Amino acid sequence: MGRIVVTGIGVISAIGNNASENHSSLQKGNTGIGKAQFLNSKYANELLFGEVKLSNKEMLASLGNSVVSGMSRTELLAFTAFKEAVNDAGLSDTELSDFDTALLSATTVGGMVETEAIHADANTNTTPSPFVNSYRSGAHTLQLAKAFGLRGYTDTMNTACSSSANSIMLGARMIKAGKCKRAIVGGVDSLAKYTVNGFNSLQIFSDEITRPFDANRKGLNLGEGAAYLVLEREEDAVKKTIYGEIRGYGNSNDAYHPSSMSPEAVGVRGAMNGALQTAGLKPSDIIYVNAHGTGTENNDYTEVHGMQQIFDTVPPYISTKSFTGHTLAASGAIEAVYSLLSIKHQEIYPSLNWQTPMPEFNSKPQTEFVANAKVEHVLSNSFGFGGNCSSLILSKV
Amino acid sequence: MFIKDLTCISPQRTFEGDFFQSEPVIYTGSQLIAIEPAYESIPNSQLRRMGKSNRMATGAAMPLLQKYKTDGIIIGTTDGGMEDCHRFLNQIIQYQEGTLTPTNFVQGSPSSPAGGLALMSANSGYNNTHSNKGLSFENCLMDADLLFIEARAKSLLVGCVEEISQAQHRIETLAGYIKKEDVSSDKLYSSKTPGAVNGEGAAMFVVEAKNDNALAEIVDFDMISYPSREDLLTKADALLKRNGLTTDDVDALMLGFSGDVNTDNWYHGFAKDLFPQTGILSFKNLFGETPSASAFATWFAAQLVSGKPVPEMTFQRWSSRELKTILIYNHYQGNQHGFVLVRKPAPSIPQRGK
Numbered sequence: 001m002g003r004i005v006v007t008g009i010g011v012i013s014a015i016g017n018n019a020s021e022n023h024s025s026l027q028k029g030n031t032g033i034g035k036a037q038f039l040n041s042k043y044a045n046e047l048l049f050g051e052v053k054l055s056n057k058e059m060l061a062s063l064g065n066s067v068v069s070g071m072s073r074t075e076l077l078a079f080t081a082f083k084e085a086v087n088d089a090g091l092s093d094t095e096l097s098d099f100d101t102a103l104l105s106a107t108t109v110g111g112m113v114e115t116e117a118i119h120a121d122a123n124t125n126t127t128p129s130p131f132v133n134s135y136r137s138g139a140h141t142l143q144l145a146k147a148f149g150l151r152g153y154t155d156t157m158n159t160a161c162s163s164s165a166n167s168i169m170l171g172a173r174m175i176k177a178g179k180c181k182r183a184i185v186g187g188v189d190s191l192a193k194y195t196v197n198g199f200n201s202l203q204i205f206s207d208e209i210t211r212p213f214d215a216n217r218k219g220l221n222l223g224e225g226a227a228y229l230v231l232e233r234e235e236d237a238v239k240k241t242i243y244g245e246i247r248g249y250g251n252s253n254d255a256y257h258p259s260s261m262s263p264e265a266v267g268v269r270g271a272m273n274g275a276l277q278t279a280g281l282k283p284s285d286i287i288y289v290n291a292h293g294t295g296t297e298n299n300d301y302t303e304v305h306g307m308q309q310i311f312d313t314v315p316p317y318i319s320t321k322s323f324t325g326h327t328l329a330a331s332g333a334i335e336a337v338y339s340l341l342s343i344k345h346q347e348i349y350p351s352l353n354w355q356t357p358m359p360e361f362n363s364k365p366q367t368e369f370v371a372n373a374k375v376e377h378v379l380s381n382s383f384g385f386g387g388n389c390s391s392l393i394l395s396k397v
Numbered sequence: 398m399f400i401k402d403l404t405c406i407s408p409q410r411t412f413e414g415d416f417f418q419s420e421p422v423i424y425t426g427s428q429l430i431a432i433e434p435a436y437e438s439i440p441n442s443q444l445r446r447m448g449k450s451n452r453m454a455t456g457a458a459m460p461l462l463q464k465y466k467t468d469g470i471i472i473g474t475t476d477g478g479m480e481d482c483h484r485f486l487n488q489i490i491q492y493q494e495g496t497l498t499p500t501n502f503v504q505g506s507p508s509s510p511a512g513g514l515a516l517m518s519a520n521s522g523y524n525n526t527h528s529n530k531g532l533s534f535e536n537c538l539m540d541a542d543l544l545f546i547e548a549r550a551k552s553l554l555v556g557c558v559e560e561i562s563q564a565q566h567r568i569e570t571l572a573g574y575i576k577k578e579d580v581s582s583d584k585l586y587s588s589k590t591p592g593a594v595n596g597e598g599a600a601m602f603v604v605e606a607k608n609d610n611a612l613a614e615i616v617d618f619d620m621i622s623y624p625s626r627e628d629l630l631t632k633a634d635a636l637l638k639r640n641g642l643t644t645d646d647v648d649a650l651m652l653g654f655s656g657d658v659n660t661d662n663w664y665h666g667f668a669k670d671l672f673p674q675t676g677i678l679s680f681k682n683l684f685g686e687t688p689s690a691s692a693f694a695t696w697f698a699a700q701l702v703s704g705k706p707v708p709e710m711t712f713q714r715w716s717s718r719e720l721k722t723i724l725i726y727n728h729y730q731g732n733q734h735g736f737v738l739v740r741k742p743a744p745s746i747p748q749r750g751k
Contacts, residue, residue: 108506115490118486119490122568125571137475137477137529137530141529142732142733146622151622155529156529157528159511159524170540194489197494201497202499202502202503252521253470253511253520253523258503385506388511
């Protein structure tokens with residue numbers, strides 16, 4: 001069996017509405033975190049967010065006739081990134097509707113972003129709101145399948161903040177096992193009153209810009225976005241642009257606490273080890289790590305501790321959440337796209353806002369942009385509530 | 398893959414009761430509420446904090462996790478702790494985004510049961526949650542099948558859980574997916590009105606790569622969204638063919654008739670087109686409709702191929718054939734269609750010691 005390669009990417013986040021805008025912001029070190037314009041929440045003015053710089057109306061207009069009425073912001077983000085990815089890979093309508101084309105997506109908030117509409121539909125409405133079919137998990141995947149005429153395998157994963165790392169992993173595994181010929185994989189989450197209040201209740205928001213791996217980090221900034229990757233077998237992609245391959249993947253549960261990670265980093269180590277094992281690589285082969293790096297006390301400590309257990313010398317590591325905020329179920333896919341961009345352009349993006357080393361470690365993230373780097377293998381980490389830890393290795397082809 | 402053991406909490410006496418020896422419980426109304434056990438496998442301090450879906454998933458899965466060593470946990474749930482979710486949502490609105498406690502938020506996440514089970518059974522292996530509306534169980538089967546093919550697991554805990562939350566029930570009713578009038582579950586299929594009746598529960602399985610005195614075999618599965626009638630037949634036909642079977646090898650169909658006059662025609666058409674003579678069983682007049690309905694169907698089919706008697710009210714077309722191979726065909730709200738093929742396993746060959 002040949003390699004599983006990435007032939008198309010699509011991404012929308014606080015630092016750009018497509019892959020090339022995201023790439024340019026990463027190179028320049030321009031964060032997208034700031035005041036939210038579109039989020040309907042009292043915290044919109046109090047906290048900082050990685051909000052996509054488009055209104056629902058603007059996204060709707062740019063999607064043209066592929067959308068139907070009653071689409072939530074989650075669905076609009078998903079459609080935008082999905083469309084870019086399948087166009088980038090040059091997938092024809094026939095290929096999209098092939099039984100052998102799978103769609104594996106991920107979300108946590110889904111249509112729950114439409115807080116007021118749900119509340120009204122559940123309590124007072126006598127006729128359903130236009131969003132009535134959007135609320136439940138899996139709704140955006142179904143909408144994508146319907147709009148783009150997909151007839152193959154579909155899946156929606158929710159393992160909190162590691163969700164779309166799992167959709168990438170499962171898509172690659174399906175192709176490898178011959179369960180499908182190609183897979184469109186990724187995830188989406190939108191800024192929502194529901195999650196803003198949820199994370200606020202857990203007291204893990206920073207009241208200033210997030211500072212991953214800094215001694216004085218105060219927590220995360222919530223973000224939003226979507227990213228999709230088109231995965232194909234290398235032998236089916238001979239005439240296509242190949243961004244890289246999905247070389248390794250690992251999934252392990254921390255089995256410690258519903259919403260924090262074990263000091264021993266059981267799941268973190270399990271996921272990274274699993275990824276190295278399936279990739280057939282040594283820790284020293286990893287050029288750099290796109291860390292989960294949420295900027296919370298608990299995550300950043302556990303992640304560096306975990307890396308120290310795996311690597312004799314910890315390679316450079318970055319948190320691109322300092323650009324996008326934490327995009328939850330979309331983060332694994334967005335960061336996979338960033339890793340692929342860095343492989344394609346042979347460069348390493350900086351981690352922003354870092355000043356002071358963590359007292360527990362003699363270690364700091366990569367804070368400078370590196371052009372002309374030799375990027376062969378990137379490890380990308382995603383960890384979620386419920387102990388869900390997943391790691392991917394993306395490699396140059 | 399092979400079902401080594403299984404549990405089910407449902408609106409029927411399936412967990413500790415005498416479901417196959419007694420008359421099924423008949424419900425009136427549009428909600429079939431799960432009959433919950435005493436949950437002896439869960440410490441009281443933890444039980445009190447659990448929402449219903451966490452409680453049912455844990456209650457059904459823990460006895461299995463205590464009995465078998467499994468290499469990972471794969472859960473399907475569309476709504477997860479939907480009641481908690483709506484409670485949190487209501488607090489956001491009621492207190493105008495004031496200071497809230499995180500319990501409902503954390504419990505409301507669909508990944509909570511799989512994470513909770515990993516925690517309680519100290520299982521740091523593979524862990525995933527599929528939350529894909531009407532195909533979540535088929536997604537779990539794919540995930541498990543791949544782990545077996547990759548030889549990364551020998552034994553897995555796989556299953557689904559869904560709870561009825563009152564808010565979601567009202568939303569689904571408003572959208573026309575749930576019956577507006579009261580109907581008796583033994584007369585579900587003569588109602589001829591739009592909408593299904595809501596169900597809930599947890600169906601959990603220990604599945605293994607090899608047949609070691611298994612109760613049943615899950616031979617294969619497949620799915621399609623928004624198919625044409627022909628697409629559906631092509632899929633079913635291909636599923637049988639790749640397993641060396643013909644329609645005649647299927648002893649009975651288990652169809653997801655929900656009593657919804659708008660979508661039950663899929664089942665009538667399917668049976669007519671491919672299986673005009675085959676016996677037909679139903680299951681939603683026992684368990685109600687849930688996004689994870691095919692998990693309950695698989696539990697039921699596995700019991701039947703292992704020799705349990707067929708409850709009379711589930712025969713929609715009688716057949717005298719011994720039930721060794723059952724094809725489950727279920728769709729959710731007419732959009733997502735899934736197949737699961739369940740078979741009585743061949744007697745397992747004793748393993749020779751090395």
